[in-house]
Structures are given as C-alpha cells and as structure tokens.
Amino acid sequence: MNTGQKILEILKEEITESEYNRYIKQLVFDVKKSNADEAIFYAPNALVVNWIKNKYTEKIAHLFEIKSGHKVNIKITLKNLVDKKKTTKTVEVKQGSSLLNPSHSFSNFMVGGSNQFAYAAVKSVSENAGKVYNPLFIYGGVGLGKTHLMQAAGNVFQNEGKVVIYTTVEQFLNDFTRSIRNNTMERFREKYRKCDVLLVDDIQFLSNKDAIQEEFFHTFEALKGNGKQIIFTADKHPKKIAKLEARLQSRFEWGLVADIQPPELETKIAIIKKKCEINKVELSKDIINYIATVIDSNVREIEGILSKLHAYSQLMHVDIDLEFTKNVLKDQMAEKRENLTMDIITEVVAKDLNIKPSEIRSKGRSKNIVYARRISIYICRELTQNTMPQLAQYFGMKDHTAISHTIKKINDLIKDDEDFKVKIDELTNKITAQT
Ligand code: ADP
C-alpha cells in the first residue's frame, strides 16, 4: 500500500462509513507525481473534488504531517484520463502548426489487411521524401489511424533534422487570417513554402473555404515544385470532397491516394495489446478478445476503455477481470448512447449524403431522400433507445410497422451488399465519434 492509500485508511477510521464510501473511497493517490512536499489525489468528478477539498484537505494534510514530520501540500484534482491529456497536447494550437506526438510512431502502429496499403505507402514516403508519392493522400473513417500514420512519417523526418510542419486546415486558416491582419503574409509564406515536409490533417475542411483554397494551392505548387514532401489526410477520397477547386482536387490525386479501412478483429486485438503495453495496463487474453469484439472499428475508443479500466480498478482496488470489464464497457456504451440523439444521427447522415436533415424527416419520396431516411431510421434504432412508435413519429412515418419494414429492408441489404454494409459501418463510426 502506498503512503497516500495508508493515509486514506487512517482517515477511514475517523469519519463515518457512508462519508468514506461516498467520497474518500473514490480518491486515487498519484504515486508517481507526488513527492515529499506534495501529495496529489485524483477524484472522478468535480463534485467529489470540491467536497473533499472543502471538507477534508486539512485533515488529510494533518495526517500527512503526522506521518512525515513536515508540512505536505495536498492537491485534490480531477482525473483527466491520461490519454485525453496526450491528445489535447498534440492538437494544441501553436502558431498555426502543432507538435507531433512522439508515440505516433511506425513501431506503435499495428498493421493488418485493413491498413497495410496506407502503411506501406507512408512508410515508403518516410524513406524517400519527395521522391515516390508526392503528395500522398490518406483517407478513411474516424479513428482509424490516419493522424497516427501521418505523424509517424513526420517523426521520422523530424529525427533526420528536416523542418516538418504538421497542421490542420483550421490552423492553416487561422494562421493565414492572422497574417493578413498583422501584415505578416511574407512570413506566413516563408514558413509554409520553405519547410521540408508539410503534413495537413483533415483536408476535407477545405471544402467551401474559397480564400484559403487559393492560398493553399500556391503553397502546394511551391513545395511540390521544390520536391518537398506533402502528406494529406481526409475522411474521404479527394473526388468526394464537395466544393473543392478542380485544380486542387486533381493535385491531390497526383501522387498516391491510399485508403484505410476499419480494422479486422486480429488487428484490433494487436492494437489493444500494443496500447496495453504503452499504457502499462495488464489484461488477460479473454479480456482483450472481449474488448476487441465489443468495440466497433473506431480505434480511438480503445484508449478510452483502457484508461477507464485502469482508473476504475485503481479506484476500487480490484483486479481487472472479465466481469469487471463487462461492467465498465456497459457503462461506457450506455454513457455514449445517452448523448446520442436522433437529431445528431440525422444530421450526420444528411451531411454525408449531401442533403438537408429536414429532407430526411420530410415526406419527400425522391430516391436519395428515401435512402437517407432508411439509413437514419436503421441507425437510430441501433444506437438509441427510441421505440418504433417514437421513430415513426420522428421520421413522419405512418406507424411502427412502417419502421419495422424499413429496418428489415436495411438488414437484408446489409447481408447482401458488402459495400452497403461498409457504408453503414462508416456512418455509424462517424456518428459515435460525435459523442
Ligand atoms: P484518425 O486520424 O484516423 O481519426 P487517429 O490516427 O487519431 O485516427 O487514431 C486514433 C487512435 O487510434 C490513436 O490513438 C492511434 O494511435 C490509434 N490507432 C489507430 N490505428 C492504429 C493502429 N493500426 N495501431 C495502433 N494504434 C492505432
């Protein structure tokens, strides 16, 4: 037992059992970050943080002082799941470009059938900057490892001493507007046109942004002209990005366009094992298999689940077994789904299929509207708790039998048509990524 836990055990004797169970039991002592002068505890939510801060800080400090013989500063704070911290750090806006995440390396990237093409392309680019595929364009659904792969190449280049800019369209745009405002366009161009490698993430957001498309085009031409490597990612093929200048679109396809598909079970298992290794979480084989089958394709979820398992097991002082895992995952799914509304689902489907959400809920009978409506109904049924009559009302259908017909139709289609199944998976992925 560590010092922090010991102190909490002593405190347990001094307060009522219900107070202890309700609040103190939820504290986790951070052995690594605490030191002789400061003791850091994590609480799972703001309520518990405040309560304990107000009521128990002094007591805890006192107990520490008795034990160690000197004053110890007590810090009660929110437990930001470790990985969340990591990701926010990498997207931190820094002068229009971000830092590369060092753990996004090739060796941390698990390769399987679903991503081996993209992997091979990026790997090859990382070994022959500017020479093989330029630009390299990676596309695929949310959380499938696009950013990871792109940054893996970035890390290689950076270690070779090259000047690497990693940016998103949003950051590029902000940088651009700031430069216009501050009259520093020359510096802006110098920066983006003189780097050795340009990585632009989530290029689909160029859609509809005319002013920036122009600037972007010239940046591209300058870099490409000088043989500098460029890598793009997007959630879809360049051809499918709406409202994109034709000359940009064609340039995106100049080099190589590689897709990433959702991982198969084996790859998911390999990824989970890797994440366990990185995050120092030990899980048995049956638990790993269970997680791999339960989560859908969005790999980002894996890290959330692992941190949660880890945090809970620490909080409750229990080992992580299958039963425990099932409970934690059940919570996680329920939590996710609670936030998911039919509005969100319809919005995502509508955007993806280039129609208006209101059209999905209208009586419109045109082919693509009916198609979008059916898909929305199916996904709402899958992902929300709404009953068939509620669905019927929301989508303006006659009654619950109309809904059950629709769902049967979609189920049949999924069975018969692999492409359609992929489409549904893709949309489901996008939707669950919203919560
Ligand atoms: P995207 O940019 O496609 O939305 P990310 O690259 O951000 O997805 O990946 C989401 C998370 O999943 C990251 O933590 C990443 O490290 C992890 N990940 C995705 N694919 C793999 C893989 N094949 N091997 C290891 N980790 C992966």
Ligand code: MG
């Ligand atoms: Mg990404």
